[in-house]
Amino acid sequence: xxxxxxxxxxxxxxxxxxxxxxxxxxxxxxxxxxxxxxxxxxxxxxxxxxxxxxxxxxxxxxxxxxxxxxxxxxxxxxxxxxxxxxxxxxxxxxxxxxxxxxxxxxxxxxxxxxxxxxxxxxxxxxxxxxxxxxxxxxxxxxxxxxxxxxxxxxxxxxxxxxxxxxxxxxxxxxxxxxxxxxxxxxxxxxxxxxxxxxxxxxxxxxxxxxxxxxxxxxxxxxxxxxxxxxxxxxxxxxxxxxxxxxxxxxxxxxxxxxxxxxxxxxxxxxxxxxxxxxxxxxxxxxxxxxxxxxxxxxxxxxxxxxxxxxxxxxxxxxxxxxxxxxxxxxxxxxxxxxx
Amino acid sequence: xxxxxxxxxxxxxxxxxxxxxxxxxxxxxxxxxxxxxxxxxxxxxxxxxxxxxxxxxxxxxxxxxxxxxxxxxxxxxxxxxxxxxxxxxxxxxxxxxxxxxxxxxxxxxxxxxxxxxxxxxxxxxxxxxxxxxxxxxxxxxxxxxxxxxxxxxxxxxx
Numbered sequence: 001x002x003x004x005x006x007x008x009x010x011x012x013x014x015x016x017x018x019x020x021x022x023x024x025x026x027x028x029x030x031x032x033x034x035x036x037x038x039x040x041x042x043x044x045x046x047x048x049x050x051x052x053x054x055x056x057x058x059x060x061x062x063x064x065x066x067x068x069x070x071x072x073x074x075x076x077x078x079x080x081x082x083x084x085x086x087x088x089x090x091x092x093x094x095x096x097x098x099x100x101x102x103x104x105x106x107x108x109x110x111x112x113x114x115x116x117x118x119x120x121x122x123x124x125x126x127x128x129x130x131x132x133x134x135x136x137x138x139x140x141x142x143x144x145x146x147x148x149x150x151x152x153x154x155x156x157x158x159x160x161x162x163x164x165x166x167x168x169x170x171x172x173x174x175x176x177x178x179x180x181x182x183x184x185x186x187x188x189x190x191x192x193x194x195x196x197x198x199x200x201x202x203x204x205x206x207x208x209x210x211x212x213x214x215x216x217x218x219x220x221x222x223x224x225x226x227x228x229x230x231x232x233x234x235x236x237x238x239x240x241x242x243x244x245x246x247x248x249x250x251x252x253x254x255x256x257x258x259x260x261x262x263x264x265x266x267x268x269x270x271x272x273x274x275x276x277x278x279x280x281x282x283x284x285x286x287x288x289x290x291x292x293x294x295x296x297x298x299x300x301x302x303x304x305x306x307x308x309x310x311x312x313x314x315x316x317x318x319x320x321x322x323x324x325x326x327x328x329x330x331x332x333x334x335x336x337x338x339x
Numbered sequence: 340x341x342x343x344x345x346x347x348x349x350x351x352x353x354x355x356x357x358x359x360x361x362x363x364x365x366x367x368x369x370x371x372x373x374x375x376x377x378x379x380x381x382x383x384x385x386x387x388x389x390x391x392x393x394x395x396x397x398x399x400x401x402x403x404x405x406x407x408x409x410x411x412x413x414x415x416x417x418x419x420x421x422x423x424x425x426x427x428x429x430x431x432x433x434x435x436x437x438x439x440x441x442x443x444x445x446x447x448x449x450x451x452x453x454x455x456x457x458x459x460x461x462x463x464x465x466x467x468x469x470x471x472x473x474x475x476x477x478x479x480x481x482x483x484x485x486x487x488x489x490x491x492x493x494x495x496x497x
Contacts, residue, residue: 153428
């Protein structure tokens with residue numbers, strides 16, 4: 001149901017019954033390695049190109065999700081997925097393999113929550129019995145498209161971020177009371193915001209206002225107090241973007257505590273990994289949410305969380321033509337099902 | 340870094356100001372020192388190779404330049420292939436980008452990257468993706484300098 005200006009409340013509380021999370025070698029050395037279902041030793045994942053490896057990440061994540069739910073793929077009505085590669089080929093090619101009716105999404109790194117919001121909406125209104133949603137990215141494939149060749153010896157500035165190699169997918173289905181699964185309760189769809197920043201090596205700084213705008217819209221639309229959530233977690237703002245967003249929110253009068261406000265891009269890697277300002281990529285929020293954060297919810301560490309995935313909607317061409325970076329953020333609220 | 344766009348709204352301007360407070364600046368002095376030493380080490384290696392060609396082969400100080408450059412480029416390509424040069428680059432910055440080894444790295448890294456698209460459209464079409472502008476503007480500026488020198492010599496200035 002629409003609430004306020006740009007938010008949905010899911011009164012039927014769709015359940016996330018299973019997830020699949022895959023990652024690469026760099027993630028295997030990270031802080032959250034135990035929350036992944038499958039980690040590859042090699043960036044190639046046994047394929048002859050990084051783009052194919054990217055597709056395998058998503059395919060395997062979907063297969064793991066189905067296996068955990070003990071469900072055959074023919075039972076799933078829809079797949080909502082996206083990534084960062086031109087024409088989202090890894091997601092579309094994975095959809096070809098899976099043969100699940102498919103919506104291809106592009107919201108850059110906000111795709112994970114764009115997909116979860118849409119999937120929740122569809123399930124909430126009996127549009128489907130089972131929906132799978134997910135997002136993925138592959139460090140080498142994304143760097144190749146947006147930046148320099150992976151082996152090029154250019155120096156990255158301290159504002160740069162490291163693209164996550166990984167895919168995270170989730171299976172949603174209508175609520176069954178008493179089942180101990182996380183449920184989605186609300187979503188806020190963000191608008192595109194451009195504060196005139198143009199440095200592609202400082203995405204966090206460009207995306208922070210979009211994150212702040214969506215979070216403020218969420219609390220305004222749902223008439224909630226900031227203390228309602230134990231955790232508000234942004235997708236991939238990194239150190240600079242996260243600090244900036246925190247200041248923006250506090251200045252606007254939304255008083256959050258520092259501990260209550262975190263970032264997936266700062267959670268996934270260890271501090272000694274050479275990632276400059278943190279992690280980024282469509283797979284960042286997807287792997288951290290569907291792996292780590294849902295596990296923490298199930299353990300009872302958090303009661304209610306708000307996940308705000310942020311995306312920078314630029315292309316390599318747009319920044320070469322001196323365009324600024326438009327950004328977006330979508331938020332989904334998740335909590336445990338009532339017993 | 341804020342954009343140089345002409346039409347910046349007051350809202351954008353105040354945000355850019357706020358954002359800059361949180362932006363981590365490049366440690367310029369530290370980067371310069373690192374670049375100086377790594378660049379210096381690369382030049383020492385180059386000098387050693389020059390002497391090697393002069394003492395062990397029939398090269399003079401002038402003619403030893405070409406085989407030295409070729410050797411340095413080959414070494415940097417080898418290091419790129421083994422995945423080492425980008426790590427040196429992250430540490431050294433301009434120190435490993437400015438010498439001829441940086442040129443070798445730019446060529447071979449693009450080459451490796453686009454191998455999956457085949458030899459003609461992939462490797463052939465992209466090998467000079469990064470180094471192409473170095474070649475173009477390098478050749479052009481050499482032409483301009485040579486032209487000036489020729490004119491000055493013709494007029495008897497030098």
